[in-house]
Amino acid sequence: MSSKDWIEKDFYAVLGVDKAASADDIKKAYRKLARESHPDHNPGDPKAEERFKAASEAYNVLSDTGRRREYDELRSLFGSGAFRRNARGGGQPGGMPFDVSDMFGGAGGGDRRFGGAGFQDLFSSIFSGGQAGGQAAPRGPARGRDVETEVALDFGDAVRGVTLPLTLRAPGVCETCHGNGAKPGTQPRTCPVCHGAGVTTRDQGAFSFSEPCRNCQGVGTVVEEKCPECHGTGGVTKTRTMNVRFPAGVADGQRIRLAGRGEPGERGGPAGDLFVHVKVRPDELFGRTGDDLTLSVPVTFAEAVLGTDLRVPTLDGAVTLRVPPGTPSGRVLRARGKGVVRRDGQAGDLLVTLDVVVPARLSDEARAALEAFAEQSPPAAREHLDARVRRVS
Numbered sequence: 001m002s003s004k005d006w007i008e009k010d011f012y013a014v015l016g017v018d019k020a021a022s023a024d025d026i027k028k029a030y031r032k033l034a035r036e037s038h039p040d041h042n043p044g045d046p047k048a049e050e051r052f053k054a055a056s057e058a059y060n061v062l063s064d065t066g067r068r069r070e071y072d073e074l075r076s077l078f079g080s081g082a083f084r085r086n087a088r089g090g091g092q093p094g095g096m097p098f099d100v101s102d103m104f105g106g107a108g109g110g111d112r113r114f115g116g117a118g119f120q121d122l123f124s125s126i127f128s129g130g131q132a133g134g135q136a137a138p139r140g141p142a143r144g145r146d147v148e149t150e151v152a153l154d155f156g157d158a159v160r161g162v163t164l165p166l167t168l169r170a171p172g173v174c175e176t177c178h179g180n181g182a183k184p185g186t187q188p189r190t191c192p193v194c195h196g197a198g199v200t201t202r203d204q205g206a207f208s209f210s211e212p213c214r215n216c217q218g219v220g221t222v223v224e225e226k227c228p229e230c231h232g233t234g235g236v237t238k239t240r241t242m243n244v245r246f247p248a249g250v251a252d253g254q255r256i257r258l259a260g261r262g263e264p265g266e267r268g269g270p271a272g273d274l275f276v277h278v279k280v281r282p283d284e285l286f287g288r289t290g291d292d293l294t295l296s297v298p299v300t301f302a303e304a305v306l307g308t309d310l311r312v313p314t315l316d317g318a319v320t321l322r323v324p325p326g327t328p329s330g331r332v333l334r335a336r337g338k339g340v341v342r343r344d345g346q347a348g349d350l351l352v353t354l355d356v357v358v359p360a361r362l363s364d365e366a367r368a369a370l371e372a373f374a375e376q377s378p379p380a381a382r383e384h385l386d387a388r389v390r391r392v393s
């Protein structure tokens with residue numbers, strides 16, 4: 001918490017007392033507020049909890065004569081209203097003619113009154129108890145968080161599109177104890193160390209320091225008998241399942257955004273978005289390049305030389321491809337429209353790569369026939385290589 005936050009906070013307003021209020025009036029006002037907003041009397045009411053913490057935070061400063069004086073001094077130095085406009089509005093008319101954060105931070109921040117210690121450091125130490133005090137200001141609607149998840153799709157499902165149930169896990173409030181962590185029928189007890197303030201104060205030299213209470217971790221209450229559902233944490237993992245439509249042609253590595261399907265908003269805010277990272281499992285036959293599917297088909301030397309008709313599978317059937325005589329190894333044949341059908345109705349192609357295979361073994365008859373063929377066939381066209389070999393040897 002920075003000194004800015006502290007100047008902005010009006011502890012007198014939080015307690016509903018005058019700036020000149022006596023220590024007794026402050027104590028009375030705090031006790032009344034603490035009683036009304038105490039978490040024990042308002043289980044599961046976050047607004048009451050906020051009021052309670054804000055009151056504790058304010059009382060923590062105003063009940064200490066020394067710190068109340070520092071606080072008053074700081075606020076009269078900068079004037080809370082003017083500062084607030086300046087800090088939030090960035091130089092609106094009426095704001096202060098200089099940036100207070102510059103004064104606090106940086107090389108010039110040392111102030112002789114405090115023995116050269118940086119203003120910023122000093123005040124954040126003095127008022128560090130505020131960190132445990134939580135947010136005193138009322139908060140408006142908040143958008144729910146975005147959620148990211150990953151889904152693995154079968155190859156064919158990704159090409160054709162598919163609707164799948166998706167189960168998401170997210171932290172939620174335990175319904176057995178409504179988030180207070182106490183066994184049903186029991187209540188969290190006010191922390192005996194900090195008396196519910198959530199902060200403890202210790203003195204060091206001329207200053208006293210506030211820090212979050214170690215006994216209750218700054219919550220202000222302790223749980224004696226833990227809720228069996230959440231083991232005293234107040235939180236559980238919630239699962240929710242929804243159907244998600246993956247469009248035809250979704251690709252491996254793609255991220256799909258589902259607006260408003262993330263975590264619900266708070267206090268009437270909109271829900272966050274759900275982002276689904278798509279993994280596509282490889283297919284044992286087909287590959288994919290953009291909207292085209294790929295397939296490798298082995299052919300014999302004779303088929304490549306003499307030509308043939310090939311019956312090859314597509315993702316949803318089969319097609320016949322004409323291999324013309326004299327087709328070289330590696331030639332790609334195209335089956336139009338047999339690839340990925342996109343949303344606009346256009347489709348990619350199936351690209352069939354011919355792979356001339358060389359038999360590792362031959363029967364005697366095949367060998368004799370091949371040798372006869374070799375005698376009749378023209379030599380391979382490698383004169384250009386032979387020329388180079390002659391020159392270097």
Ligand SMILES: [Zn+2]
Nearest residue numbers: 191194213216
């Ligand atoms: Zn405590």
Ligand SMILES: [Zn+2]
Nearest residue numbers: 174177227230
């Ligand atoms: Zn619970």
